[in-house]
Amino acid sequence: xxxxxxxxxxxxxxxxxxxxxxxxxxxxxxxxxxxxxxxxxxxxxxxxxxxxxxxxxxxxxxxxxxxxxxxxxxxxxxxxxxxxxxxxxxxxxxxxxxxxxxxxxxxxxxxxxxxxxxxxxxxxxxxxxxxxxxxxxxxxxxxxxxxxxxxxxxxxxxxxxxxxxxxxxxxxxxxxxxxxxxxxxxxxxxxxxxxxxxxxxxxxxxxxxxxxxxxxxxxxxxxxxxxxxxxxxxxxxxxxxxxxxxxxxxxx
Numbered sequence: 001x002x003x004x005x006x007x008x009x010x011x012x013x014x015x016x017x018x019x020x021x022x023x024x025x026x027x028x029x030x031x032x033x034x035x036x037x038x039x040x041x042x043x044x045x046x047x048x049x050x051x052x053x054x055x056x057x058x059x060x061x062x063x064x065x066x067x068x069x070x071x072x073x074x075x076x077x078x079x080x081x082x083x084x085x086x087x088x089x090x091x092x093x094x095x096x097x098x099x100x101x102x103x104x105x106x107x108x109x110x111x112x113x114x115x116x117x118x119x120x121x122x123x124x125x126x127x128x129x130x131x132x133x134x135x136x137x138x139x140x141x142x143x144x145x146x147x148x149x150x151x152x153x154x155x156x157x158x159x160x161x162x163x164x165x166x167x168x169x170x171x172x173x174x175x176x177x178x179x180x181x182x183x184x185x186x187x188x189x190x191x192x193x194x195x196x197x198x199x200x201x202x203x204x205x206x207x208x209x210x211x212x213x214x215x216x217x218x219x220x221x222x223x224x225x226x227x228x229x230x231x232x233x234x235x236x237x238x239x240x241x242x243x244x245x246x247x248x249x250x251x252x
Contacts, residue, residue: 008246010205011237014206016221017207022042026217029210030075041075042070046081049064049121052118059125063122067119070131071126078244081112094110100142101143134157165207166208168196175188185216204239225241
């Protein structure tokens with residue numbers, strides 16, 4: 001199946017998603033969102049949380065504490081696999097330079113099942129189990145019909161859903177590209193805002209992606225929100241942040 005992005009949102013709606021934590025900067029982002037009354041969805045790379053052996057989690061205290069802090073600030077947590085295999089990005093096993101969708105079926109399952117186990121363990125330790133929204137985002141948006149078939153039999157919660165894609169920013173304008181180019185937060189935010197402005201009338205709706213493991217993550221989040229929330233779309237609707245569950249449907 002194809003990756004899901006903004007298809008169930010309405011004009012003017014934004015869902016805020018964050019990838020690759022939990023890092024110390026993830027907690028800064030969560031604090032910002034809490035202060036503004038927004039709920040974001042933090043796609044977690046679970047090697048930060050610990051290891052899994054025989055279905056049992058051994059938590060890394062630092063990572064688990066950070067995930068708990070994100071949840072304590074009213075944010076939700078989701079699955080971004082254990083090792084975040086992106087083609088060419090990691091030559092070490094188990095990725096071995098492969099994209100997620102190119103992994104053997106057993107390893108694909110291990111990647112998402114381990115993350116599910118570790119997220120539940122970390123949030124359970126923090127008494128925040130309800131912060132787990134078992135959505136899944138494939139690393140680098142790597143997806144295929146084979147991946148869909150493989151993960152359909154993975155040991156995941158009954159309400160697991162994915163993959164969740166994004167449509168803001170545009171490809172090549174992601175925040176990590178900004179930081180590679182040594183751009184300012186303002187310049188990077190302007191790319192997000194311009195991409196939203198370029199969407200058609202009646203279709204200005206977005207699943208926003210920001211990587212929360214970079215030092216500028218909170219500042220970029222603030223700048224993007226300041227530039228978009230409260231404005232009017234081309235169709236006259238107010239731009240607003242909605243809860244992550246609205247990706248698949250929600251009561252408004």
